[in-house]
Amino acid sequence: MSWAGKLLRVNLTNGTVASEPLRMDWAKQYLGSRGLASKYLVEEIDPKVDPLSPDNKIIWSTGPLTGTMASTGGRYTVVTKGPLTGAIACSNSGGYWGAELKMAGWDMVIFEGKSPKPVYLSIENDVAELKDASHLWGKSVWDTEKTIKASHQDPLVRVSSIGAAGENLVLFAAVVNDLHRAAGRSGVGAVMGSKNLKAVVVRGTKGVGNLVNPKEFMRVTAEKKKILAENGVTGVGLPAMGTQVLMSVINEVGALPTRNHRDVQFEGAGDIGAEAMGRPRTAPGSDGKKPLVTNQACFGCTIACGRIQKIDQNHFTVENKPQYWGASGGLEYEAAWALGAANGVNDLDTLQYANVLCNEHGMDPITFGATIGAVMELYEMGVLTKEQIGIDAKFGSAQALAYFAEITAKGEGFGKEIGQGSKRLTAKYGHPDLSMSVKGQEFPAYDGRGIQGIGLAYATSNRGACHLRGYTIASEVLGIPVKTDPLESNGKPELVKAFQDATAAFDAAGVCIFTSFAWGLADVQPQVAAACGDEFTLENLNTIGERIWNMERDFNNRAGFSSKDDTLPKRLLTEPAKTGPAKGMVNKLGEMLPIYYDIRGWDADGQLKPETRSRLGL
Structure with missing residues (x-):
C-alpha cells in the first residue's frame, strides 16, 4: 500500500x-x-x-x-x-x-x-x-x-x-x-x-515504498504519461501557454466576466492573455522584452503548465522596488482574469505585480481581484468615495489595483475591509447583490450565463463558488470528454454531478486535476490499484468520489447551509448577457437545480435522503 x-x-x-x-x-x-x-x-x-x-x-x-x-x-x-x-x-x-x-x-x-x-x-x-x-x-x-x-x-x-x-x-x-x-x-x-x-x-529522505505491485505501477504510470504527452491540451497547449491559453477562448464564447460581471466580454482580453505574455513589450519607455521567462513544473509533473514571469523594471509599480525586478511565479488564467478583466484592467505588468504581492504575502488572487471589482462598482456608483478608499478607483485603473494589493496584504486602511471579501464588504455598504459569490466565495473566471453548467457547479459547490469542484468547461467549451452546448441547460445536472464526483476521486488520489483533460477516472484507477490494491476498481473509485462529495455536503448542512445557499447572484439570474453567443440569456439555475437534487439523492431542501446515506455508508 x-x-x-x-x-x-x-x-x-x-x-x-x-x-x-x-x-x-x-x-x-x-x-x-x-x-x-x-x-x-x-x-x-x-x-x-x-x-x-x-x-x-x-x-x-x-x-x-x-x-x-x-x-x-x-x-x-x-x-x-x-x-x-x-x-x-x-x-x-x-x-x-x-x-x-x-x-x-x-x-x-x-x-x-x-x-x-x-x-x-x-x-x-x-x-x-x-x-x-x-x-x-x-x-x-x-x-x-x-x-x-x-x-x-x-x-x-x-x-x-x-x-x-x-x-x-x-x-x-x-x-x-x-x-x-x-x-x-x-x-x-x-x-x-x-x-x-x-x-x-x-x-524527507525515505522515499515512498510499500506499493502493492511495483512492476505493474511502473508499467501503468509510463503508459498514462504517454497519454498526457500525446494529448493536445496536456501535451501541447498547457506546456506552451499555460492556463492563460483560456483567456481568448473564454472571451470569444462570451463568458469572460468583466467589470464585476456587468459584461461577459473584455475588450482588453488580448492584452492580458497567453499571447501577450509571450510578446515583446511595445509601450513607450518599456524594456522591449517579453514578460514570460519560461514554464515550470511541480514535483513529478510531465505537463509543466506553471509560468515564470518578469515585470518591466521601468513599470510604475516597481520602478523603485528592485526586489521585484527578478523573475517570479507568473500569471495563471484565474489570477489574470480576477486582477484584470474583473476590474477592466488591461495592463499586464500591473496584473503581475498584484499577483506577485499575493504570492509574497499569501493571498488568494481570485477573491482579492473579484472583491476589487465590487469596490470599483461601488465607487462608480458613488457609494464609496476617494476619501474613504484612498484613491480614484474607476474600472480600468491599474494604479488603484496596485494600491489595493499593497494595502490589503499589509492590512492597512481600507485594505482591512477588502480583506473581509466581497460578501461582507458589499453588505456593509448596502449592496449585497454586487458580491459575485456563492456561500461567500467569489466566482472564478467563467460566467454562468454564457456557460450554463458552470453556473450550476458554482451554486452547488461545497466550498463556495469554484471551478475546480466540477470543471464543466472541459465539456462545454473544450469538448472533453464529449462536447456539450454551453448555452443549453438540459443534461447539465447529470454532467455537473459526474464532474464533481470524478474530481473528488482525482483529488483524493493525490494527482493534479489538469490530468483530467487527457485522463478519465479509468486512467487513474489502474494506478491506484497497482499502488494500493485491486479492491480499488473503477466502480469503487466512482463511489469514493460520490461519498466524498456527500460527506462534505452533509457537514455543510450540519453547519447551517441549506438549499437557499445553492444559488447565484441576482445579476446572473436576472440581468441578461449583453454581448456574445449568450446575448439575452440568464443562467437557468431554477430549471437545473431540482433535477440535480434528484439525481444526487437529496430532498427538496438539499439534505441527504436516508437511502443515499445508507448506500454511501455515511
Missing part, C-alpha cells in the same frame, strides 16, 4: 507532537488527501465551530499517489472549516511540499488548539518538533522560506507558510509553498494565523 500509514497530531495549545496510525478503514473508504482529511475533520470538529477559534482544526494531507512516479503526484491539500464561507474548506496545492511530507514517512498532519506564541512545525523524517517562530512573525512568505532554509542549513527543506495576510486574518489568506504554489482559496491561511502557526517545514 502506498500510504505511509501514520499521521502527526499536533496540539498547539499544549505544545505536543504525537504520531498515530492512520485509520486504514477510512483510507479504504476515502482514499487520501481531500477525501481522508475531510473525513478526519468532520469526525473531529463541531460543524458550527467558529473557523478562527482554537476549536477548529486544520489538516495537511497527501494522497496515496503523492510522492510516487505517477505524473503530477506532488499534490497536497489543506482542509479546515473556512473563515471566508463558514463551509468546509479544502484547498489543493502543487509544488514539492506534498511529496516531501510523504517521503518523510507521513500521510497527514493534524493541528488542533492555538499556540500561545508564534511557532512552526519542523519535520525531518521521523523527528517532528514545534519551534519558536517569533523571529518569523511579520515576515513575508518569501523571507520566511529563506530564513528557515538558512537556519536549518538545508536548501532542500520544503516550507508551507503564511505571510502578512494570514497573520492579519485576511479571510482569503492562502497557504504558500515553494514561493509561489498555493493552497489558495477559502481562507485556509487565516486559520493558520489564528492558531499562531507560521509554517510547516519538512525534509
